[in-house]
Amino acid sequence: MILFAGLCCALAQGAEAETVVHDIRIGIYNAKTRLVLDLSERPGFKIFALANPYRIVLDLPDINWRVPSGTARRKGGLIAGLRYGQFQPGNSRVVMDLSGPGTVGKSFIIPGTKGRGPRLVIDIRKATRQAFLTTLKAPRKAVAPRAKIPLQAKVKRSPLQKPLVVIDPGHGGIDPGAIGVGGSFEKHVTLGMAHQIRRAIMSLGRQRVLLTRSRDVFIPLRRRVAIARAAGADLFVSIHADSIANHRVRGGGIYTLSENSSDEETAALAAKENRSDVIAGVNLSGHDDEVASILIDLTQRETMNYSAHFASALVPELRQLIHMRRKPHRFAGFRVLKAPDVPSVLVELGYLSNRRDEKMLTSAKSRAAIATAIARAVNNYFKNPKP
Ligand SMILES: [Zn+2]
Structure with missing residues (x-):
């Protein structure tokens, strides 16, 4: 499910335009769990969900992660686990493991102000399994994962080469x-x-x-x-x-x-x-x-x-x-x-x-x-x- 398709070219241009993420924070409210990224500039982004186990993925261009140590251990509310890093060249991501089915209610960017960079906000709400699965069925054009790699035949070494x-x-x-x-x-x-x-x-x-x-x-x-x-x-x-x-x-x-x-x-x-x-x-x-x-x-x-x-x-x-x-x-x-x-x-x-x-x-x-x-x-x- 794409809730917001950011600037199409931002993912491709990531290598040059180095966006810094300074922090990834989790806020727990009554009806929602909020994820906030503190950024140096406004990035393009895509959000989609994956099942088995329940996950929400935030795709970003190449990111320079300058988050505090211990960020990878943060969790709370619907977010049972959190990871960030490069997925493939030009494409960094944040993966959230959910403690149960949840859907993204809102996602938006709060523009930067003097002395403070923009913030990317994602609100996740508890949902039924059925509602979660429906979000998966929405047409989606996520960044293609590179998992489909055919196993080619093994190349033979010439006897003159070292092992x-x-x-x-x-x-x-x-x-x-x-x-x-x-x-x-x-x-x-x-x-x-x-x-x-x-x-x-x-x-x-x-x-x-x-x-x-x-x-x-x-x-x-x-x-x-x-x-x-x-x-x-x-x-x-x-x-x-x-x-x-x-x-x-x-x-x-x-x-x-x-x-x-x-x-x-x-x-x-x-x-x-x-x-x-x-x-x-x-x-x-x-x-x-x-x-x-x-x-x-x-x-x-x-x-x-x-x-x-x-x-x-x-x-x-x-x-x-x-x-x-x-x-x-x-x-x-x-x-x-x-x-x-x-x-x-x-x-x-x-x-x-x-x-x-x-x-x-x-x-x-x-x-x-x-x-x-x-x-x-x-x-x-x-x-x-x-x-
Ligand atoms: Zn290992």
Whole structure:
């Protein structure tokens, strides 16, 4: 549903005209929950709703987010969760998770005055599920999400080329991932880590490295897999850090794909990591393959053996540096590990909800040591990749 279609060209011109958002505030009134953005200038904007779960998405041009730390934790009234960041080039967004069905009553811009920039106001009112669903049916021309990416065949590497390792920094842009006790964002930790792993592998000089993202941008899970296959990856390593309500829990773990989860905790972790596209406000309805259970064929089964082999090379290297969880190698249906022909592992480096883990993962020095350990494991794997 478009409640207001802003200036058509504002989205495209975002790169040049840098709009700053200084704050995102939530106000709770009797009949409505109000979201207010404090801006440097008047932007074009679009608002639409997504179901399952109930979300309202505000699309904006490229935004320079200069909001206070802790903004991503704000909630209240009908807004159960809030995220902001880049969705795709030229298109930043705010995604609101609703605690129940709600519709946008009004949305408007209060012009700036001397000393105060314009404010964008969105009023959300409680609605019935039926009323919410009706808003979805209204004709809509939202910014097209980039979720529909066909899985192309994997490119074959010439025997003269060094093996290619694709490092995948988890989350990014609109999807912050876990938020640490000290306010760190998983998306920043994983990106910093990925750059250091890249440097460590390059300095050993035996493999080539490609990052799925080298900036703070959102990339759908399926695209991450597609990037690895299109580049002809020989190994895919997705980097993450977890968060949990119990702040005493700490430690790293290594995960590979399987139809059946090794345990309930890992199944829940996979479900959480698989939510990235939902978190970013991608409309997944009609993408049955996105939510279907993991189907494993013979090629994938062979690849899974290689993945497990790399996981077993990685455990002893990481164990020297970071506290590893009991049973450090576990399995579940992680969507980002679904490339049928690229051995893939997901590394959870620790818990940002634990102060010691967060400190370690945000320190350049310990990150460099972890990167070196991962590079060594990669090197050992390619010396003897046969499971
Ligand atoms: Zn993650």
